[in-house]
Amino acid sequence: MSLGTPLTLLLILLTLAATCGGTAGPTAAPATPPALLIVLGNEPLDDQTPTVDMIARVTLAVKYQQQHPGTLLLFTGGATAGKVSEAAMMWHLAQSQGVAESSVRLEKKANSTRQNAEFTAPMVQAMVPAPRPIYIVSKADHLNWALPLFQAYPVFKDAQPLACAMDRQASIDQMQEYLRQHDNPRVRERLQKMEAEIKGVD
Numbered sequence: 503m504s505l506g507t508p509l510t511l512l513l514i515l516l517t518l519a520a521t522c523g524g525t526a527g528p529t530a531a532p533a534t535p536p537a538l539l540i541v542l543g544n545e546p547l548d549d550q551t552p553t554v555d556m557i558a559r560v561t562l563a564v565k566y567q568q569q570h571p572g573t574l575l576l577f578t579g580g581a582t583a584g585k586v587s588e589a590a591m592m593w594h595l596a597q598s599q600g601v602a603e604s605s606v607r608l609e610k611k612a613n614s615t616r617q618n619a620e621f622t623a624p625m626v627q628a629m630v631p632a633p634r635p636i637y638i639v640s641k642a643d644h645l646n647w648a649l650p651l652f653q654a655y656p657v658f659k660d661a662q663p664l665a666c667a668m669d670r671q672a673s674i675d676q677m678q679e680y681l682r683q684h685d686n687p688r689v690r691e692r693l694q695k696m697e698a699e700i701k702g703v704d
Contacts, residue, residue: 536572538626538633539563539664542618542640542648543579543588547680547689550584552591554676555641555668560595562666563639567601574633575601576625578609578618583688587611615648623655636661641668670696 541563544556560577567573575596579588587610596606609625612618626633638645638652642665652658677693680686 534572535631535634536574537566537570538574538576538629538636539566540576540578540618540622540626540636540638540652540661541592542615542638542644543577543582543592543612544640545582545692546584546586546588546591547677548583548684548686549581549586549591551680552595554672555666556588556592557595558641558666558668559639560592561599562664564596564599564601566637566664567605572605574605574607574629576607576609576622578612578622580611580613580617582613615644616651618648619652619655619658623652623657627657632657634660637664638662639664639666641666 541559544553544559546552546556563575567575577589577592577596579592581587587608589608589610593606593608597603607625609618609621612621626636636658638649638658638661640648640663642663645663645665649661649663652661674693674696677689677696681690681693
């Protein structure tokens with residue numbers, strides 16, 4: 503018995519597929535969790551002049567993102583030398599190196615490393631899918647005591663350090679050069695503490 507024309511046969515097959523619950527096509531693959539780099543701010547010399555230390559941190563984060571597409575960058579730091587937050591200043595540095603705004607998150611209130619951890623923890627907790635791995639970016643001697651502050655929060659328990667190459671003398675040289683052109687008591691005091699090798703000053 504003939505089933506009719508090819509068009510009729512096609513209609514019959516489509517009807518049977520719908521009736522019998524035919525497949526709806528390939529299932530979407532689950533989203534791959536992105537890596538996350540939390541870049542800790544560093545007090546700028548003024549609200550337009552980042553330190554060489556801040557630049558080194560941002561440059562390392564951008565390089566990592568270039569090598570690992572999809573990585574998110576979270577810049578953390580409040581306004582510590584004027585009206586511009588450290589986070590915003592780092593974002594401008596990253597943007598100048600080609601980073602897309604869609605891959606950046608900003609935390610603009612923290613005024614200490616302890617607050618960097620406290621204020622970024624809920625931001626990361628809310629991210630879906632949860633980012634993995636998570637790196638904390640700063641210079642090595644900062645990370646030695648900063649990382650435990652982060653790991654005290656469950657969301658950061660597996661966070662890892664990512665240290666930028668930073669020469670203390672480079673920071674001193676930058677401040678000395680800056681003070682030749684600017685009368686800034688805050689930077690002068692900071693330089694004196696660095697030259698005296700007072701721990702925790704950068």
